[in-house]
Amino acid sequence: DAMVIQNPRYQVTQFGKPVTLSCSQTLNHNVMYWYQQKSSQAPKLLFHYYDKDFNNEADTPDNFQSRRPNTSFCFLDIRSPGLGDAAMYLCAAGQGGYGYTFGSGTRLTVV
Amino acid sequence: SQELEQSPQSLIVQEGKNLTINCTSSKTLYGLYWYKQKYGEGLIFLMMLQKGGEEKSHEKITAKLDEKKQQSSLHITASQPSHAGIYLCGADSGGTSYGKLTFGQGTILTVHP
Numbered sequence: 001d002a003m004v005i006q007n008p009r010y011q012v013t014q015f016g017k018p019v020t021l022s023c024s025q026t027l028n029h030n031v032m033y034w035y036q037q038k039s040s041q042a043p044k045l046l047f048h049y050y051d052k053d054f055n056n057e058a059d060t061p062d063n064f065q066s067r068r069p070n071t072s073f074c075f076l077d078i079r080s081p082g083l084g085d086a087a088m089y090l091c092a093a094g095q096g097g098y099g100y101t102f103g104s105g106t107r108l109t110v111v
Numbered sequence: 112s113q114e115l116e117q118s119p120q121s122l123i124v125q126e127g128k129n130l131t132i133n134c135t136s137s138k139t140l141y142g143l144y145w146y147k148q149k150y151g152e153g154l155i156f157l158m159m160l161q162k163g164g165e166e167k168s169h170e171k172i173t174a175k176l177d178e179k180k181q182q183s184s185l186h187i188t189a190s191q192p193s194h195a196g197i198y199l200c201g202a203d204s205g206g207t208s209y210g211k212l213t214f215g216q217g218t219i220l221t222v223h224p
Contacts, residue, residue: 006153033211042199042214043154090153092212100144100201100212104153 006103023091035090115215134200142203
């Protein structure tokens with residue numbers, strides 16, 4: 001089945017140590033999104049790629065970066081994780097008229 | 112920016128009861144999505160509504176979008192414990208090429224057997 005896959009499901013990182021979260025899609029959708037969801041809150045869009053064009057939300061901290069080397073893969077890099085960055089990170093793929101498909105998420109713990 | 116308000120914030124029902132969750136937008140909706148989320152997991156797509164007055168059903172879940180496209184409801188008939196989770200509505204900002212989803216704060220549903 002076509003889907004969005006996130007790895008790993010759980011990630012523990014040390015305070016200040018760079019960490020990368022991965023997302024891949026088999027839908028061949030041209031847009032990929034990264035959302036941050038903190039406990040008991042709605043998912044919040046961090047940024048998205050339309051093909052290779054990167055679009056940052058205005059309030060996304062500089063600590064968060066993203067890479068999309070090809071249509072299928074998209075990475076979320078957190079350069080210096082703080083305790084406040086502990087959250088569920090959700091990746092989604094979308095294309096006009098086809099809706100949005102989400103992955104299972106990566107739960108990030110910062111120790 | 113588009114704001115979505117969901118009500119109620121949480122809901123506890125007995126198995127077999129019907130329930131309704133509402134989602135209200137501050138602006139006319141281009142598209143409205145409903146997702147379900149189990150604790151600690153990703154979002155599972157339920158339904159997408161785009162036309163005013165549209166109604167869709169899947170198994171025991173029915174979603175409606177009002178004629179003005181500013182309010183949607185999700186109705187569950189004869190609830191089961193498997194329906195428990197967090198229900199999120201999402202507003203699609205997009206046009207013909209692509210959009211972005213903005214979510215409501217979610218409704219936590221508990222179903223007691």
